[in-house]
Amino acid sequence: MVRVPFVTAVTTVFSYGVIFGFGHLRDWFRALLRSLFSGHSPAVAGANLKGYAPICGGQEDFYYRRFVRRVQDCFWRPIASKPDAWFDVVERYSNDSNKTLQRTTKTSRCLNLGSYNYLGFAAADEYCTPRVIESLKKYSASTCSVRVDGGNTKLHVELEELVARFVGKPAAILFGMGYVTNSAIIPALIGKGGLIISDSLNHNSIVNGARGSGASVQVFQHNNPAHLEEVLREQIAGGQPRTHRRWKKIIVIVEGIYSMEGELCKLPEIVAVCKKYKAYTYLDEAHSIGAVGKTGRGVCELLGVDPADVDIMMGTFTKSFGSCGGYIAASKEIIDHLKHICPAHIYATSMSPPAVQQVISAIEVILGEDGSDRGAKKLAQIRENSNFFRSELEKMGFEVLGDNDSPVMPIMLYNPAKMPAFSRECLRQKVAIVTVSFPATPLLLARARICISASHSREDLIKGLEVISKVGDLVGIKYLPVEHEKTTSAEKLKKIQ
Secondary structure (H helix, E strand, O other): OOOOOHHHHHHHHHHHHHHHHHHHHHHHHHHHHHHHHHOOOHHHHOOOOOOOOOOOOHHHHHHHHHOHHHHHHHOOOOEOOOOOOEEEEEEEEOOOOOOOOEEEEEEEEEEEOOOOOOOOOOOOOOOHHHHHHHHHHHHOOOOOOEOOOOOOOHHHHHHHHHHHHHHOOOEEEEEOOHHHHHHHHHHHHOOOOOEEEEEOOOOHHHHHHHHHHOOEEEEEOOOOHHHHHHHHHHHHHHOOOOOOOOOOOEEEEEEOEEOOOOEEOOHHHHHHHHHHOOOEEEEEOOOOOOOOOOOOOOHHHHHOOOHHHOOEEEEEOOOOOOOOOEEEEEOHHHHHHHHHHOHHHHOOEOOOHHHHHHHHHHHHHHHOOOOOOHHHHHHHHHHHHHHHHHHHHHHHOOOEOOOOOOOEEEEEEEOOOHHHHHHHHHHHOOEEOEEEOOOOOOOOOEEEEEEOOOOOOHHHHHHHHHHHHHHHHHHOOOOOOOHHHHHHHHHHHHHHO
């Protein structure tokens, strides 16, 4: 967990206090002015006079109007090219203090440090692209049907078999959207009388899936197997609320790489705890499958965990494979169960055939089945790039979250004013990065999230580091001592001793 420095915490809280304080003051004055012209009281003047309750209201609406809209030029940036190592960002402007943004016909060629294109398959590929084009000609862009009706092509069946073989499970099932893979699958696996124990920093798709399941939900401290064991023991001993009956089933849900922390799951320890207490393990590998491990098979391969010890393995095709959709890999019994009861499989249109072919081709490259060693080189490159970039950021004094080998590396910004300043200045210097704040992260823990790709050259990475270092000095986000300062301190201490 992040420990916010005291001074940084105070200044960050003060900044949000100023923003929210002036925001509420402006809302009050707006209602007051309306009342003067309408003849109603401020409370009535601020309400919808047609008699309908406001659709957009509450704290979320206030946060958007008084904070997000001021910095919305840092988000939703349209691009005009493929998301390769470099891409074209469409320039925008605003004439009304960011209430609306207008696109121009101009673009800026920027270094892409924000896309999930971990292995570089999102750009044109000599093996994948011709096969995708051929599948488009043969099957069209959409099946216009669900899997159980007319949307089950031989490509879908082939990919399910390939995914199962790739991750080391008996069977797999496909879904057209990664987010839905979690939010729709979890309610199909567990319901009332069941218990979900979820990592405190799990993705929103897991949170919504757990809430929609009807099962009881408990949270354990992020990546803390010891606290997971405490929660399991307490819940097993207490049983269901009110009745104290034993739980029908218990599922522990974790992620392979946490998308906002860049941190690897402590999977061996968590699996050991789950096996001890006979709880099922659900592993979300959205950011880890294809990106880590010697052959790209994710955290199980990287951390030496037998896939047979993980009951349900979830992953997406949107990151390492340059496509869309997601999968669940598990036993044949579980997959057959999902095929018969999961709404996302029964009622949703199947994956686009060209998107399916893209995943098939990408996995074949990773496995070397294309007759080349490009897959192995891509895996070695993403690992080398990630570790180099992370190491250099840390040497510069940035507070970087996450572990080695992870292609996701958040840089802590904290202060709400530093987030847009960092994003805008990086873009001005032709480096496109992603900034993240509440509600995706806790209110005080705003950050910039860097995503590294195998398509980045060493020159690209050095360019990005130079710009980030300059902007970091300008904005003031180097919260840790730089490397030479650490060395000097160590040498002084050695001399004193």
